[in-house]
Amino acid sequence: RDMGLLWVAVEATTLVSAPLISFHRHHRSLEATWKYLLICSVGIAVALLGNYFLAFAGHGSTHLNLDNLMAQAGLLDRTWLKAAFLMLLVGYGTKMGMAPMHTWLPDAHSEAPSMVSALLSGALLNCAFLGILRAHSVLSAAGMGMFSGELLVFFGMLSMATAAAFMIRQNDYKRMLAYSSIEHMGILALGVGIGGIAGTGAMLHAVNHSLAKGMLFLISGHLLFTYGTKKTHDVRHVLKTAPLTGILWVAGFLAVTGAPPFGTFLSEVTILKGMLDSGRWGLAAGYLLALGIIFIAMARIVIP
Numbered sequence: 072r073d074m075g076l077l078w079v080a081v082e083a084t085t086l087v088s089a090p091l092i093s094f095h096r097h098h099r100s101l102e103a104t105w106k107y108l109l110i111c112s113v114g115i116a117v118a119l120l121g122n123y124f125l126a127f128a129g130h131g132s133t134h135l136n137l138d139n140l141m142a143q144a145g146l147l148d149r150t151w152l153k154a155a156f157l158m159l160l161v162g163y164g165t166k167m168g169m170a171p172m173h174t175w176l177p178d179a180h181s182e183a184p185s186m187v188s189a190l191l192s193g194a195l196l197n198c199a200f201l202g203i204l205r206a207h208s209v210l211s212a213a214g215m216g217m218f219s220g221e222l223l224v225f226f227g228m229l230s231m232a233t234a235a236a237f238m239i240r241q242n243d244y245k246r247m248l249a250y251s252s253i254e255h256m257g258i259l260a261l262g263v264g265i266g267g268i269a270g271t272g273a274m275l276h277a278v279n280h281s282l283a284k285g286m287l288f289l290i291s292g293h294l295l296f297t298y299g300t301k302k303t304h305d306v307r308h309v310l311k312t313a314p315l316t317g318i319l320w321v322a323g324f325l326a327v328t329g330a331p332p333f334g335t336f337l338s339e340v341t342i343l344k345g346m347l348d349s350g351r352w353g354l355a356a357g358y359l360l361a362l363g364i365i366f367i368a369m370a371r372i373v374i375p
Contacts, residue, residue, distance in 0.1 A: 074122055074135040077202055078115070081166060084195055085111045091187040092179050103178035110175040111166055118162025118202065124155035125209075137205055144212035152210060156219050159206040160226070166199035169226050169260060170233035173253050177237075180249035181301070185292025188245065192252045193285035197277050200259055207263060216266065223264030224354065230257025231361040238368040243301045245291050247372055248284065251327055254365055255280040261358065262342040269345020276338035283326040283335060290320050303372050324373040328366045 085108065093104040126135060128151035133143055140147075165172035180188045203223070210219040234254035241247045255276070262273025291301075293316050298306045310317035326333040339362065346355040 072137040072205075074125060074137065074140070074202075074205060077205065078118055078122055081118070081163070081199055081202060082115045084198060085115065085166070088187070088191065088195065092183045094184050094187070095182070097182070099178075100182040103175075103182040106175045107179040110172070114162050114165025114172060116162070117158050117165070121155045121158030121160075121162055121206070124151050124158055125206075128152045128155055137209070140209045141212045144209055145214070147209075147213055149213070149215065152213055152215065153218060156206050156210055156222070160203055160219075160222060163199045163202035163206075164226060167196050167203065168199075168230075168253050168256050170230040170253060170257070173230065173233065176253060177246050177249040180252065180288075181243060181245040185245075185288050185295065188248070188291075189285040189288035192248070192288060193281040196252060196256055197281060200256065200277065203260070204263060211266075220264040220266055223260045225264075227257040227259070227261030227264055228354070228357060228361075230254065230260065231358070231365075233257075235361050235364040235368065238365055241368070241372060242303050244294065244303050244306065244372060245288075245301050247303075247369065248287055248291060251365070251369065252280075252284060254361070255284070255327075258339065258342065262345065265342070265345045265349060265351070265354075267345050268348065269342045272338045272341030272345060275341065276335065279334035279338050280327070283323055283333070286319065287323040287327060290316055290323060294320070303375075307375065320373065324369060328369055329362060330366075 089104050089108050092107055093100050122135060126133065128147040129143065130148070133139060133147065161172065168176040180191055183191060207216070207219045207223065210216055231254050234250045234257065238247060238250045241250065259273045259277055262269040262276060293313070294306055294309065295301060297313055300306065309320060326335055329335040329339040343355055343358065346358065
């Protein structure tokens with residue numbers, strides 16, 4: 072609950088996970104590692120600047136503990152608070168894989184060993200999201216929730232649209248799962264930005280996505296071991312070759328695209344209800360369109 076300590080911990084995750092991405096010692100995994108280190112280090116430096124701005128908003132007398140910040144939110148300087156949120160959003164948003172700061176994520180998640188990909192996508196992205204969530208709660212307590220909420224909605228929709236565009240003609244199934252993670256981070260940002268019941272849906276969605284995506288990355292590792300390729304058109308007849316893997320692969324696809332009766336369906340519908348309750352019909356239409364495109368794009372890869 073300390074913003075400074077949270078920053079140290081998130082930076083530590085970058086340093087300890089980088090060697091895991093380069094595990095295979097291939098030129099592509101080495102490139103992915105450097106991209107991960109450089110982009111996330113720049114992002115985390117911006118987040119550090121956000122912490123400085125947050126401290127300056129309290130005129131140097133406010134401790135960066137969340138409880139303290141919430142209690143004194145009304146006394147914080149509003150201009151510095153806005154600047155702090157922007158810095159924290161860009162900084163932690165880079166680590167979280169939100170568009171347009173997402174460029175490291177498809178390479179890192181697709182080149183890492185599958186167990187590492189499952190941890191990166193299922194656990195690590197949520198840790199960065201927590202930093203943004205903390206900052207949003209401080210702004211909401213200061214009566215500036217509209218400012219931070221609208222920014223989250225914008226970046227959330229941009230992430231979903233970016234993931235949809237890149238997934239349409241994807242020919243690498245691990246890379247497809249990486250772009251799916253970008254989409255789901257966008258859904259989280261969207262839910263929290265709208266607030267109310269949509270915020271509750273976003274918290275549920277974080278758990279559901281982690282479980283489904285962790286399973287899918289582990290299955291993709293088994294497919295890679297069995298077929299020796301990540302190219303989608305070279306992997307066929309999985310239900311005959313490895314029936315259990317094939318069944319779990321299809322179940323994971325349905326879960327991660329929000330099909331009933333899986334938990335992601337409930338959380339995505341809850342976020343949609345939050346949009347409709349707040350009268351944001353255009354946003355709801357864009358949200359459903361992005362989900363529809365991603366479902367079709369993933370089905371074209373997974374089903375064959």
